[in-house]
Amino acid sequence: MIDKALIGGRKYYGLIAVLLGVIGVGVLCYLWQFFYGLGITGLSRDVSWGLYIAQFTFLVGVAASAVMVVLPYYLHDYKAFGKITVLGEFLAIASVAMCMLFIFVDMGQPLRVLNVLLHPTPNSVMFWDFMVLTGYLLLNLVIGWISLDCERKGVAPPKWIKPFIYLSIPWAVSIHTVTAFLYAGLPGRHLWLTAILAARFIASAFASGPSLLIILCLIVRKTTRFDPGKEAIQTLAKIVTYAMSLNVFFLGLEFFTAFYSQIPGHMHPLVYLYAGLEGHGALIPWMWTSTALAAIALILLVNPGTRKNENILAFAVVAVFFSTWIDKGMGLVVGGFIPNPLEHVVEYTPTLPEVMITLGVWAIGFLILTVLFKIAVTVKEEAAS
């Protein structure tokens, strides 16, 4: 089926060329980082994780959200999702690939990364994250590819694939739970030390992932002869609505616990993020943008009239995507380090090469996504004709 990715129109080649260009710049910047060290980033001994780990955390959520199309289709026989399950699975593959790359570019000694397997340490959550992410990538590769190949041949998927599909459902939940445990089990990092973190991660994942899938479905419908279907998009929109409501609710719970208990350590990072601390407030505009986007998106999504209008829906899900990206992608990871363990406020600003490497990894992800979607859509177009 790979041949289908090699033949395309001018727009397809154009997109690939643009992505390759961004990847090229990213690779050059990464080579700089590789030979100089992570000192080319804005990170310091006080804020020791930043943009890379933030993207990783956010994208684990996008990857996990594939379960939101797989589960209704396979467990509840919800037919409308039949057409887009493979799109969800391919989005998961691209997302997990990006997650792994973001971990890789964040390593101080990338060539030693396989030490994680050579010296397995079950006491480390990172070891488990490595395991579940690799497993999830393999599951989606096998399931997505086999299902699509069967669709191309016009035959039913083989029986042996079913257990893998069922396994992929709890597995999706596990990748984001384990990722939350990276943070939620650390003593002394008050913003992260919260039992609801995994639940928050999953809620925001099921808001941001399906949002991206809706955007992708709309793009696919506009640029190809394959229509993912109005009903599928509307159902995804409902999923986004519920998940985003839960996400905002869970965030509210954090605020209540911190500010009603009045425990300084619990309040400090939230004060830093939303109001600034000791004269430092680099993330304030970001956090309030996230809040405003969440509010606007929820108004548009909860109201059936606006949700059913696909143009308004497109705007709302873009808002959800960026709101959760800021909240989880920047606020949560960076905010967890501020103030530092000695209660000094040391801020973090990503540098230009760091941003370029980040964009490069996103471009690799979108390249994988473009190629996989091209294959899937071509197969579906041919099957329909």
Place this chain on the structure above:
Amino acid sequence: MGVNRRDFLKITGLGTLVGVGGKAAADLVFKGQVEAQEARPNEGALVGKRWAMVVDTKKCIEKIHKDGCKDCSIACHTVHNVPDFGNPKDEIKWIWQDTFEHICPNQHHPFTSESLEGAPFLALCNHCDNPPCVRVCPTGATFQRDDGIVLMDFHRCIGCRFCMAGCPYGSRSFNWRDPRPFVQNAREDFPTRMRGVVEKCNFCAERLAEGKPPACVEACKVKALIFGDLEDPHSEVREVLHEHYSLRRKPELGTMPQIYYIV
């Protein structure tokens, strides 16, 4: 020759697999023995069951107020080839000064005694009995010895910095760039590090093995740093802790830090 491309790939692939697997298998078989040999102490080494340090802050503060003393930091950073980048972003530190309210954030209040308010306190790795850094390390590069010392294997560390997020005391530093040009008069009896690995205070494990006390303890002219074995009831650390009220940093976290501050 009858070797075509396909066969060549098969043979080299198999060879690689055997090579990789063989090394891992050898590690599994011989690892324990190697470690057992390393664990036998030198003759004349200082041997303890639970190493700990007590900081007599009165003596320390007095000395710092008198002449801006930095003897312990200088001694430590010299013997351990700690680089000096001259900027806070790249900074690496093993033992350093901060103020009382930053070292013990929960012990401070608006009417703290004048002698403590803004007073310089020492910070270093706490060599916790229950160390979060060891728990989170995905490769075992950070590990705890039987005598309680938490050590780093600079060659195994992959630079993921999970330990830096895990340490509630900010005791760990990362080599954001090649440190070697920033080490003045590097000593050959302790390794310099390469970029991309984490490092921290090692309680001078290399000096204990030679029967010497930690460099900071030796450098302190007012004897404000007391090092010893808490399991030994007659040790000086036990005596001073018995006689004085002492603090530990963030005891509520359950890490059981082994640096004690007499106030």
